Amino acid sequence: MGLHRWADCTIRSGLPLPELAPAPAGAIPDVEVVLRTVPTAPTAAEMRPVWSGPDDFAFATQVARYRVRDGRHVVVEVPPEPDMAGVRLFLLGSAFAALAVQRGVFQLHAGAVDGPGGVAAFAADSGHGKSTLIAHLGERGHTILSDDTLPLQIPPDGPPLVLDTVRRLKLLPDAVAALGVDRTALAPVMAGHHKLAFLADRDAPPAAPPPLAALYLLGRAEPGAGPSIRRLRGVPAVEAVRRHAYRPRLAVASGRQRALAAAALAVATGVPVFRLLRPWDLARIDDTLALIARHRADPVDELHG
Template sequence: MRVPENPARTVRATPVTTYNYVMSGLSVRSDVEMPSAILAEASGGGEPDVTITIGEVPAHLAAATRVGGDWEFAPGEFLLRLRDLMKVYVTGGSSILLEPAATCDPGDLTLYLLGTCFAILLQQRGRVVLHASAVAVGDRAMLFCGASGMGKSTMAAMLSERGYPLLNDDVCNLSPDADDRYSVYPDGRMLKLWSGSVDHLRWTATEDARIRHDAEKFYMAPASVDLKPRIVGGVYMLHAAEAGATATVEPLNAAESMSLLTVNAYRPALVKAMQMVPTYFAASAALQRHAGVFRLSRPMDFSRAAESLDVLEAHWAGIR
């Protein structure tokens, strides 16, 4: 099992090099090394889709139309102040400017950069961003949503062991086509797994792969990865089954689907702040109509994990 190479554990005020990645189908040139992302070839001299730089972030937006306690919004601009971590200025769906605090843990910098900050950028591009993991099943993407700790990343990791390539972990970027079918744009990033999941998979975690110095969570390379966009074939809401119950898959009706998909937006507060609630409602309706939204209830006991995977595979065989 591969593990990430030794990541840099310092944030340089003046970067000595840049890094190239593919994130959510976009080419990214970054001043910040991101150990959770898979390095890509440079864009051949052309301009990347996204640049991530370190510098001085403005104190306020001159044309802010909405202001919260730690953020300011204007069309095409978003300013975010993350307590003692950093200030972030995201513009035009193409640029992220970071000003890390002196006390910012590099692990936190990467987590917020690839999570909240990149979600803001994607939404500036009109994309829908779900708090979900995804794997490829043939020419379709199967998504797994659920509250933190419900096992989205672990489910994707176990399925990658069964030959279903990882598309996304934690953050899923969706965009519709002319027929209102939504596709997932892969991230090319490592899985983030708690030590219990790593042990169950019999993978090897090293200190260099630790996400934060004080957390038993690690960046782990999946068994297989695919960077080809795929149309969403199904969305599964992860649910803990009652004690002694078996794993089941059941379809959700339109009202349940819309409610749960909206709740599982990546940072619902951002969706409201950026006035994108109608976009997410439309996406929820389209996903329920074209792909289907299901509840996957399963035992949370690792010793019964294979049961859930068998039920999923049987379900996929029935909907192809």
């Protein structure tokens, strides 16, 4: 049994979770992850997710069955010879997304780094380069806080606070090569998957969750154009934050639409939100990194590279 930090809780897990930071000594677990071996793998008929009330969620993937209850209990059922990387991938993704919903924790579909100017988050749909950008910022001396999911604590006043989460980066082989990392030293995020798992270095946990200083929504620049940053305000900012919530369908399916909307509003009004357009070319990523550095030093409403 290992103890780990994630979001607002300490997790005791029956399976190793190297993607999470260890819990501090003496921490009392408030979430239990139980691993069970069962005779058969999930069938296609089981793979439709089901909410049995607002605090009981079950789903299956090709690698395991998952059940999340009461914001405190997660049961993972695996066949006799499981793909444990795949089991962890869905546990830390969809299963923990349901756990966050049940615990009232709002998550962005975003990565985040800490550095000059404070914590900056970068949100985008899957396949839009979040992990690659986060990895390159890490190479430039920023502390990587998250890759794909960013749980937030939303106080009644002041900016949202960034909670601890998964620091495993999911990188395409060309992104790994651009970082100068030996891809043969990395394993796929699950069997047969084209992305590779890269574990970011861990620092000592902060004394308190740091505030989120800025949120950048990633997009693709027009062909031939350089990177640019423009601030969003009002309804466009709120809608953009809501669109980049992590697994928002889980909140809707469990009857928590109002909580989702309220959290998106709190983030959009508590943190400056920017649209970051950048060239879709790894050879030009230095242009984007330079623009981000300039903007973190002086976060004006509009900036062009």
